[in-house]
Amino acid sequence: MSTPTSTPLLRAAGIGVRFGGVRALDGVDLALRPGEVCGLIGPNGAGKTTLFDVLSGVRRPDGGRVLLDGTDITRRSPVWRARHGMRRTFQRQQLFGQLTVADNLVVAQEWHGGGGGLAADLLGAPIRRPYERARRERAAAVLRACGLEAVAGSYAAALPVGRARMLELARAVADPPRVLLLDEPASGMTAEESRALSSVVRRLAAEEGCAVLLVEHDVSFVMELCERVVVLDLGRVLAEGTPSEVRADPRVREAYLGTGVVNRPPAQTS
Numbered sequence: 458m459s460t461p462t463s464t465p466l467l468r469a470a471g472i473g474v475r476f477g478g479v480r481a482l483d484g485v486d487l488a489l490r491p492g493e494v495c496g497l498i499g500p501n502g503a504g505k506t507t508l509f510d511v512l513s514g515v516r517r518p519d520g521g522r523v524l525l526d527g528t529d530i531t532r533r534s535p536v537w538r539a540r541h542g543m544r545r546t547f548q549r550q551q552l553f554g555q556l557t558v559a560d561n562l563v564v565a566q567e568w569h570g571g572g573g574g575l576a577a578d579l580l581g582a583p584i585r586r587p588y589e590r591a592r593r594e595r596a597a598a599v600l601r602a603c604g605l606e607a608v609a610g611s612y613a614a615a616l617p618v619g620r621a622r623m624l625e626l627a628r629a630v631a632d633p634p635r636v637l638l639l640d641e642p643a644s645g646m647t648a649e650e651s652r653a654l655s656s657v658v659r660r661l662a663a664e665e666g667c668a669v670l671l672v673e674h675d676v677s678f679v680m681e682l683c684e685r686v687v688v689l690d691l692g693r694v695l696a697e698g699t700p701s702e703v704r705a706d707p708r709v710r711e712a713y714l715g716t717g718v719v720n721r722p723p724a725q726t727s
């Protein structure tokens with residue numbers, strides 16, 4: 458079992474993003490260590506999604522750097538990052554609705570290649586079979602771990618929202634990630650489903666050393682699951698610490714937790 462070490466796996470240093478006159482991120486620093494589950498919270502418009510976009514390579518920042526294992530990856534594409542073990546889920550589901558639940562997980566592993574190239578794929582060549590078998594076995598194991606084995610043969614589009622969210626997670630971990638960015642993974646889940654989600658995430662971090670960062674509006678869920686919480690407000694890190702430190706921080710209470718303020722005007726550039 459791995460425990461968090463002091464060397465960051467993923468680091469954001471001085472990240473800045475502007476949208477016209479709006480400073481969505483303003484000098485944000487964040488470090489994720491292997492085996493840790495970190496929560497990212499903050500009011501609407503605080504910059505959480507923008508930070509996820511920068512970390513996953515969907516958006517290039519105006520300033521600052523993103524480092525993976527100490528190497529600058531700021532200009533690397535999302536595909537490059539995915540190939541190097543970074544995975545992300547989105548607020549809006551991105552499943553293949555017309556594929557079965559199990560096939561969604563097999564497809565998630567296909568980028569490794571199946572031996573023999575396109576011709577072998579089209580002809581169903583025997584060379585593909587061991588790869589296919591290994592992927593089906595991995596898919597079955599992940600579906601079991603996520604409590605989805607009963608719906609393995611269902612079309613993804615037919616799943617109720619909580620199970621579809623769980624499938625998003627299953628797909629993100631089908632090929633074991635080193636860094637996992639989860640955008641509102643528990644939204645639409647029942648209490649039982651979000652407990653199952655928590656235990657999958659905990660196991661992934663503890664047993665596989667994956668570094669997990671999750672954005673979630675359900676603050677109790679975050680405080681229960683994460684050992685560290687970062688609070689963003691108006692594009693800056695307002696506070697950071699253990700759940701109890703963050704809860705007790707008067708600035709956090711004022712900006713977010715205590716008042717329930719969720720729609721504040723964005724930060725303007727000077």
Ligand SMILES: Nc1ncnc2c1ncn2[C@@H]1O[C@H](COP(=O)(O)OP(=O)(O)OP(=O)(O)O)[C@@H](O)[C@H]1O
Nearest residue numbers: 476479481499500501502503504505506507508723
């Ligand atoms: N594409 C865009 N164009 C212009 N402004 C944007 C764009 N994306 C985000 N913003 C602005 O940047 C700021 C940060 O937005 P962001 O979506 O990152 O916040 P958030 O914390 O994820 O909010 P929420 O909790 O509502 O998802 C907000 O003021 C938002 O209006």
